[in-house]
Amino acid sequence: MKPPSDQAGEAPRDRLVAGLAQAILEVGYGRLTIADIVRHARVSKRTFYEHFEDKEACLLALYATHSARLLEEVEAAIQHAPPGELRASIGAAVYLSSLQSRPGLVRTLLVEILHVGPKGFALRRRVMRSFAELMRREFASAGTGDALSPALAMALVGGINELILEAVEEDRVDRLSELAGPVAAFVRGLLEARTAAK
Numbered sequence: 294m295k296p297p298s299d300q301a302g303e304a305p306r307d308r309l310v311a312g313l314a315q316a317i318l319e320v321g322y323g324r325l326t327i328a329d330i331v332r333h334a335r336v337s338k339r340t341f342y343e344h345f346e347d348k349e350a351c352l353l354a355l356y357a358t359h360s361a362r363l364l365e366e367v368e369a370a371i372q373h374a375p376p377g378e379l380r381a382s383i384g385a386a387v388y389l390s391s392l393q394s395r396p397g398l399v400r401t402l403l404v405e406i407l408h409v410g411p412k413g414f415a416l417r418r419r420v421m422r423s424f425a426e427l428m429r430r431e432f433a434s435a436g437t438g439d440a441l442s443p444a445l446a447m448a449l450v451g452g453i454n455e456l457i458l459e460a461v462e463e464d465r466v467d468r469l470s471e472l473a474g475p476v477a478a479f480v481r482g483l484l485e486a487r488t489a490a491k
Contacts (some may be wrong), residue, residue, distance in 0.1 A: 306344045308334040310358055313351045318397040322352070322405050349409045353416055356406050359398065360420040364427065366391055376434040381480035384431070385453075386473045392457065393469040400461050403454075425450045428480075435484055445483075452479065 303311070312334025316325045319333075327348060331341050345351045370387040371380040392399050406413045425446035432441040441449075456472050465471075 305334070305336050305340050306354070308336060309341055309344055309351060310354050312336075313348070313355050314359075314398060317401050322401045349413075352401070352405065352409060353412055355398075356402050356413075356416060356420070359395075359402055360423070363388065363391055364423055368427065371431075376431070376436070378477075378481050378484060380431060380435075381484070382473070382477040384427075385476040385480070386470065389457075389469045389473050389476070393466065396466040399466050399469075403458055403461055421447060421450050421454070432484065449480070449483065 309330060312330045312332070313325075315333040316329040319325075320329060325348065327338055327341055330348065330351060331338050334341075341351075345354070367384050367388050371384045374380045374383050406417055422443075425443065428446045428449055429441045429443070432446075453476050456475065457469065460466065460469055460472065
């Protein structure tokens with residue numbers, strides 16, 4: 294996220310989302326107030342309420358923005374690699390290292406989103422489906438036989454997410470990249486099983 298001093302040219306909504314990210318790093322999500330967000334965004338409280346109902350709504354926007362950026366990073370990293378196992382390894386490494394580089398936000402984005410209620414669950418589900426669709430495209434491009442079903446793709450993404458959540462709960466966010474090997478092996482095993490069944 295950009296520091297507040299670099300946000301002058303950004304739209305107020307984007308500045309507020311970035312301001313929330315900075316406030317989380319400073320005081321944590323549980324303790325932060327609207328005043329913390331607007332201070333980092335360098336806008337007024339009135340501007341905040343023109344864009345968001347409350348800090349939970351701002352958190353949803355941060356989660357959506359961060360997730361979209363993460364998906365773009367993974368897609369950009371794998372686009373020039375040949376389809377199959379190598380792309381899976383590259384994608385896993387980029388995904389995990391990107392999360393690891395934002396340790397102050399990872400817990401909030403992965404855990405606090407679950408406390409926002411139905412809107413948080415719905416947004417999380419949409420994000421998980423986006424990553425599951427990426428998996429489906431990757432399996433299709435690898436030529437592994439029948440298309441990966443939406444349910445199996447979601448199970449794959451859910452399994453990876455659980456590994457990350459466990460690491461977060463055990464305060465291993467600074468070592469998330471260590472999961473790249475197991476995640477790549479998980480994907481590789483599924484690729485090989487589907488190729489063998491062709």
